[in-house]
Amino acid sequence: MRIAVLSRNPNLYSTKRLVEAGQARGHQVDIIDTMLCYMDITKSRPVVRYEGAELPYYDAVIPRIGASVTFYGTSVVRQFEMMGTFSVNESVAISRSRDKLRSLQLLARKGVGLPRTGFASKSTNTKDLIKTVGGAPLVIKLLEGTQGIGVVLAENDKSAESIIQAFMGLKANILVQEFIEEAGGADIRCFVVGDKVVAAMKRQGAEGEFRSNLHRGGSATLVKLSKEERATAVTAAKVMGLGMCGVDLLQSNSGPVVMEVNSTPGLEGIENATGKDVAGLVFAHIEKNAKPFRTKTRGKG
Ligand code: ADP
DSSP, X not given: OEEEXXXXXXXXXXXXXXXXXXXXXXXXXXXXXXXXXXXOTTOSSOOOEETTEEOOOOSEEEEOOOGGGHXXXXXXXXXXXXXXXXXXXXXXXXXXXXXXXXXXXXXXXXXXXXXXXXOOSSGGGHHHHHHHTTSSSEEXXXXXXXXXXXXXXXXXXXHHHHHXXXXXXXXXXXXXXXXXXXXXXXXXXXXXXXXXXXEEEEEEOOTTXXXXXXXXXXXXXXXXXXXXXXXXXXXXXXXXXXXXXXEEXXXXXXXXXXXXXXXXXXXXXXXHHHOOOHHXXXXXXXXXXXXXXXXXXXXXX
């Protein structure tokens, strides 16, 4: 098959591994920089143009759309879908996953386990908001944060109140979440492809750190998932409508809870921790599901 990896950076581990794995399985794999794609969206025969010429027809695309370019990136993915190209992650599902609150609301509606989470835009009822999610200790998160930056632990109600008010004073969008203390500074990244968890790792924060992000000095090890953890990750991916994603779980006393679903999960950490050919499994999914010229977007927007 002819397959495009939509990525801005050909030197990233994930991009390189996808190209390598696709070629190893006999596919022709091109790297296309999403931001350099342009198109006439009013043409009845949809095409994508790139570097002065029309792109050939791709049987499938693997979108690796960075959070900062979601809007344009998903428009390009949508154009490929209009051409009948199979996208491992559909444009609507990527947009959906980029809105943390919307994602949590959708997951909650489908009964997926979540930490108790609240959000508000005005600081008038801060005390009640804190009470609503069960009181301190609480985790307060900037909605726009990544890699653990903007994730703060408030040990008591008083400090929770002042942190919430400080963030709100800066007009930052935040969510207030029950602190899952029993997770012990660790979380589990489940890499889901199709309807399976193909690899999973446990990330443990550095000594004295409740955030397990590898960028913050955390370390990753192989983990064997319980049935319930596996089912939670698969359901979360399905609710979000993502064909490939990273589902981050915390092990709480009442079972696994989903913290986040990432539509551009990195391959380096998970392949190194598990020794699995995760990139190859993404192509196995494409081989099974891509039906050239027959893609219909399933998501509703
Ligand atoms: P980011 O998207 O910036 O990485 P996360 O929401 O994933 O932010 O939080 C960073 C880390 O903080 C997580 O990997 C986890 O280890 C820890 N963490 C986040 N939320 C909670 C929580 N409610 N209870 C316990 N630990 C948490």
